[in-house]
Amino acid sequence: MARMIQEPLCMSSILQEIETQIANAKTGLLKQDVGVVREVYDGVAKIEGLADAMYNEMLDFGDGVMGLALNLEETEVGAVILGDYLRVRQGQTVRTTGKLLSVPVGKALLGRVVDALGRPLDGKGPIHAEAIYPVERIAPGVIKRRSVNQPVQTGIMAIDAMIPIGRGQRELIIGDRATGKTTICIDTIINNARLNREAEERGEREYRPLYSIYVAIGQKQSNVARVIAELEKAGAMPYTIVVVASASDTAANQFLAPFAGCAMGEWFMDNGMDALIVYDDLSKHAVAYRQVSLVLKRPSGREAYPGDVFYLHSRLLERAARLNEKYGNGSLTALPIIETQAGDVTAYIPTNVISITDGQIYLETDLFYQGIRPAISVGISVSRVGSAAQIKAMKQVASRVKLDLAQFRELAAFAQFGSELDARTQAQLERGKRIIELFKQPPYNPIPVEIQVAVLWAVQNNYMDDVPVEKIKDFQNKLTEFLTLRKAGLLGQIRAEKAITDAIAAELKAALEQFKQTYR
Amino acid sequence: MKIPKRSIRTAKQLFKSCVRDGQLDESLVRRVVTALLQSKPRDYLAVLMHFKRLVKLEIQRRTAVVETAIPMDPAQAEQLRDTLERNFGAGLRFVFAHRPELIGGMRVQVGSRVYDGTIRAQLDELKAAFGAEWRA
Structure with missing residues (x-):
């Protein structure tokens, strides 16, 4: 009898709980911060209002168009529009979302070709990602890191023997156009895919597979298609993510693509795995960022690049790291590419990136035409940490x-x-x-x-x-x-x-x- | 029209001089405008343009727009005034609007801050949730 009384009582408390929850949901207020588009031009919008907008916050222009708040000024907010800016009209309402720009990350992306926001471009259906990561993140600090001690086998004899690259290193690949910069990176991706596959076949438990991310920034679509075909032919796609912001994409997307790729790589690093990321190339990235900065009317500096172009690349490349055992032992290796004009390594962007990275592989046109391919100039190429990672x-x-x-x-x-x-x-x-x-x-x-x-x-x-x-x-x-x-x-x-x-x-x-x- | 930096600075100074105890003094604003139009200093039109923009933004910041599906009764409106002034400080300008298309509930906008409790907003949100990708 006692049970019979208790049970309905018990039930009624649940009912009450549900009722209060429903009541809360009904009275739930939508709290928003809104603004009005004052001007739209060249892929950016100036928005009045948005008093509570945060730096780098996603803005909702409605109709599926998103923006990124980059300039917070006294009376207005300057934002780049991600997507079709022709759909944004003057006088339109814009909302803050309270979210930072994020991309899907995880193993579900392997074998896929995605854009700067992680949306599939290869027509292989939607991506069911394990997690999403913000595009901009603070690089791991000194407590989390350890020195580089494992090799990245590039499969290129000149590099593996003379300029070895370690997991967690940032090695710049620099050279004029058509000297084989991309080829070196693709070779590395293919070689590591082969190593991963062989270790899988042998059932080697202790082998640490190296996953690759190839970020194409401002490249011709035909070049990207060729790279993908090459990776597919070599069977490297199952271990590779390709992030594409081609020459026809907006400057904002080209500026975001390497950060998006880096977030995907960081997921592998945070989960105790090893990843390699190729930024092809950072010269075009700097140019895209210059365009975004100039149309946002930020003051320009040397060669019309904005003052923070050094910080742009340093914060990106600092995110490549080797974590210590306590933090999962993962790593992210970065291979940025820089294209020089007529072999001039003393231009603004090349010197910046040379000083940020842990060494550079310099490719020379002369060597290339002498038939020395890969055209690596062994004399001036260095690796500052890699020899610690060579096998004995x-x-x-x-x-x-x-x-x-x-x-x-x-x-x-x-x-x-x-x-x-x-x-x-x-x-x-x-x-x-x-x-x-x-x-x-x-x-x-x-x-x-x-x-x-x-x-x-x-x-x-x-x-x-x-x-x-x-x-x-x-x-x-x-x-x-x-x-x-x-x-x-x-x-x-x-x-x-x-x-x-x-x-x-x-x-x-x-x-x-x-x-x-x-x-x- | 491109407004020169100097004019922006002047307009800002004039605007600051029109603020008394954190509130915009309308009589001072009128005096500034007439004085400018009478003396006609250099670039006075540009100064006036920017001055107008600053005044407009300030008015918008201090205006509470209250929209309801059915007209509000005066007691309710008074209560709302009290609540909003407690939250946003005294001296708010109130605009009450009757918009049946909101279906039910109330929408209050003070400056860029919006509190939306209308059925229309909830329906719109539901619509967006159905059409949204994983990111939204």
């Missing part, structure tokens, strides 16, 4: 290579005198020529690190001295084929041990002697 085997073979190449460059001027030189100098010149020949590599053809090590070991141990320079490439190709087909065990050992032990050295010696006997 690579360190063992590459340190000598660096010295050999430096000596070769010094002596190259004398090379014209030919036979007048002493035998030692001759030998150094010959070694240098062979190394340069080895570093030539066709595009979209990354070389696994164990093969790089074996080939460099061979040249260091004088196995190529008697091969003519013009036959070096053929020798390298056949050696690679020989090693992959017949000495797969040895390559696997190098990959697993990550160092050239005495036993591996002996096996390499045996393998090379066997190969030299058959090579013609």
Whole structure:
């Protein structure tokens, strides 16, 4: 009997709860801050009112058009319009949303092509993202970080041996137009996709996959389509997100795209994974930001760029980091690209980005036309932290290579005198020529690190001295084929041990002697 | 019309001189305008244009627009005046409007701040929620 009384009582309290909730919902007031569009031009709007608008807040223009409050002035708010600004009319009402501009993030984006706001462009249906991240975020602080100690294998021998890149590093790729800047980045993405796939197939638990994000800023649609086709052909798309703000997109979208891509990368970093982001390219990004700033009537500085263009790039690139164990051990590696005009690295934007990044890979037109491709100028390219991230085997073979190449460059001027030189100098010149020949590599053809090590070991141990320079490439190709087909065990050992032990050295010696006997 | 910086500065100074105890003094505003039109200093039209804009924004900031679906009874209106003046300070100008298209409830706008409790607003929000993407 007691239960029967209690139950209805219990029920009635729930009913009361629901009723009060309904009553609250009914009286719920919409509290808004509104303004009126005073002018619209060139993708920006000046809005009167909006007394409570916040910096970088999303504004709702109605009809699905959004804006971003960038200038908070005494009597008005300057906002860039994201989307079709021709639909915004003078006198129209604008509302604040109380939200910062955010994009979807997570693994659901892998394999997709999206715009600067994370909306799909590839016609593969909607994206069901795990989370959304604000586009602008404060970079991780010193407490969260640790030094770079794991490599990003680019698969490009010249880079992996001479200018190594570590996970969490920011390495600038700089050069004139058509010198292969994008190709280096695509190679890196393809190589890491291959490594991810192989580790998955082998079921390696401890391998940390590297996911890639390619951000195209102000590029021709045809170029972007080519890159995507290349990634698809190499099977790299399942590990890659492509963010596109092409040349026909508004300047506001081009300015936001790298920040959106960075937010997607940060999700991987925050969740203890590794990601690589390519900004292709930051010169066009600076130009887009200059346009936005000038139409917002911000004062201009050198080359008409606004005063905060340095901060624009530094806050973007500071978000690349290697987190320590306590914060999940994730990393975000950034490969910004800068296009120079006629090799001038002393222009405003290139010097800015050079000073922000942890090193640069400099590509030269001259080298490119001499047939040295990738056209990396080893002399002035540096990596400030990467060598800490090289695997031991690579360190063992590459340190000598660096010295050999430096000596070769010094002596190259004398090379014209030919036979007048002493035998030692001759030998150094010959070694240098062979190394340069080895570093030539066709595009979209990354070389696994164990093969790089074996080939460099061979040249260091004088196995190529008697091969003519013009036959070096053929020798390298056949050696690679020989090693992959017949000495797969040895390559696997190098990959697993990550160092050239005495036993591996002996096996390499045996393998090379066997190969030299058959090579013609 | 492009208003020179100097005129903007002058207009701002004139505007400040018309504010007494945080309230815009209308008689002072009238005096400023007549004085400007009589003496006709350099760029006086530009100064007047900007001055007008500042006055307009100030009036908008201190105006409460109350819109209801059915006309408000005077007691209710008085109560609303009290509440709003308590929140936004004394000296608010009130405009009462009758708009049947709001269906029910009340919408109050003071400056750029809007409190919307109308059925129309709730319907619009519902409509937006159905048509919205994940972001909205």
